[in-house]
Amino acid sequence: MFLTIANIVLPVFLIVSTGAVYARWFKPDLAWINKLNMDVFIPALIFSVLSSSDFQLVNYLHLALGAAAVALGSGLLLWPLVKPLHVEARTFLPPMMFNNTGNMGIPLLVLAFGESALPAAVTVFITVTLLHFTLGLYILDRSTRFSSLLRVPIVLATLAGLVFSHFELIMPGSLALPIEMLGQISIPLMLFALGVRLLDVDLSDMKLGVIGAIACPVSGVLMAYLVAPFLTLPGDQWGILLVFAALPPAVLNFMLAEKYQQEPQRVASIVLAGNFASLAFIPAALWLALF
Numbered sequence: 001m002f003l004t005i006a007n008i009v010l011p012v013f014l015i016v017s018t019g020a021v022y023a024r025w026f027k028p029d030l031a032w033i034n035k036l037n038m039d040v041f042i043p044a045l046i047f048s049v050l051s052s053s054d055f056q057l058v059n060y061l062h063l064a065l066g067a068a069a070v071a072l073g074s075g076l077l078l079w080p081l082v083k084p085l086h087v088e089a090r091t092f093l094p095p096m097m098f099n100n101t102g103n104m105g106i107p108l109l110v111l112a113f114g115e116s117a118l119p120a121a122v123t124v125f126i127t128v129t130l131l132h133f134t135l136g137l138y139i140l141d142r143s144t145r146f147s148s149l150l151r152v153p154i155v156l157a158t159l160a161g162l163v164f165s166h167f168e169l170i171m172p173g174s175l176a177l178p179i180e181m182l183g184q185i186s187i188p189l190m191l192f193a194l195g196v197r198l199l200d201v202d203l204s205d206m207k208l209g210v211i212g213a214i215a216c217p218v219s220g221v222l223m224a225y226l227v228a229p230f231l232t233l234p235g236d237q238w239g240i241l242l243v244f245a246a247l248p249p250a251v252l253n254f255m256l257a258e259k260y261q262q263e264p265q266r267v268a269s270i271v272l273a274g275n276f277a278s279l280a281f282i283p284a285a286l287w288l289a290l291f
Contacts, residue, residue: 004290005283008111012104013279015188019195030196037189042102043157045183049122050161051171057162060123062231066224066241067127071097072135073223078215087208090139091263094256095249095270096216098132101125103194104278105247107187112243112286113236120240126158132252140260197251198272205266209273212249216274217281220245221288239289246285248274 022028049055075097082089099105101124109121133152137144149155164171171179224245233241249271257267 005286008108008286009279009283011111012108012191015107015191016104016195016198019192020199021195022192023196023199028196030193033189034193034197037186037193039153041182041186041189043153044179045106045186046122046126046154047157047161047164048176048180048183049119050158051164051169051176052119055119055161055165057165059234060120060237062233063120063237063241064123064127066227066231066233067124067244068131069227070220070223070241070245071099071128071131073226074216074219077219077223081211081215085208085211087266088263091257091266092208092212092270094132094136094139095212095253095267095274096219098128098136098250098253099216099220099244099247100194100250100275100278101128101244101247103190103251104275105244107191108247108282109240109243110187112290113240117236117240120237124240124244126154129154130158132250136256140256140262194251194275198275205269206273208266209269210277212270213273213277216249216270217246217278217285220247221285242289243282243285246278246281248278248281251275 075093078093078096079089082092085092101121106118106121106125109117109124113120130149133149133155134146163169221242224242228238228241231241251271254264254268254271256262258264
């Protein structure tokens with residue numbers, strides 16, 4: 001059991017650590033690479049998975065509903081903590097709701113459940129990403145226009161992939177293969193970039209960071225168990241939902257807090273502490289999901 005979990009977790013954290021070590025010595029500017037990943041590689045991965053002949057949205061509908069319920073429910077569960085922690089809801093709740101489904105979630109779920117879990121992992125990623133770019137942005141800025149979503153490559157790739165899936169359209173092999181290859185770049189690159197990005201944040205608010213690091217996975221797992229009886233999750237999908245629920249806050253929370261000037265240093269503390277705490281919470285979630 002220990003070796004099984006170690007073989008899943010260690011590759012993920014070794015790649016993250018490689019990114020952190022490289023950034024510590026060479027201080028690379030990955031802004032353009034992160035943009036390339038968000039604009040090209042991740043959309044290619046999403047489109048490749050969704051447009052494949054064996055992807056049927058109905059098979060993952062309950063998983064998507066479960067992921068949405070975990071994200072939204074975590075925010076509701078932890079809302080009462082805002083006042084005693086003396087922190088703004090717009091600072092504390094988004095990192096609790098929107099966890100690291102991209103940089104850590106997709107690679108981790110594929111390692112834990114095999115390549116066959118990739119469509120499910122992508123479904124969870126899409127669900128949380130759409131919520132983050134709609135409700136998440138609205139929490140930070142009430143003047144957000146949702147029409148801007150139509151300019152987000154991830155959203156466009158999702159829509160295109162679902163159209164191909166629904167109408168059973170077939171992509172010519174000469175196009176499908178390079179799109180699939182571009183998508184495969186995104187998974188290790190997400191992990192490497194996570195290690196680089198974590199060096200940009202600090203633990204200036206240790207108390208809030210530690211509380212958030214514990215509250216995020218605990219509330220997520222609790223919500224997963226609460227909604228599970230209302231869902232029909234075949235095969236490994238319950239385990240996938242459970243591991244997703246235990247993921248740490250996404251680095252994107254810090255980037256958006258910085259963009260909207262919503263106490264970015266406090267959000268950074270939560271994100272960094274949460275990702276360190278995942279060294280304990282992720283193995284525990286894998287144990288619950290696999291054994």
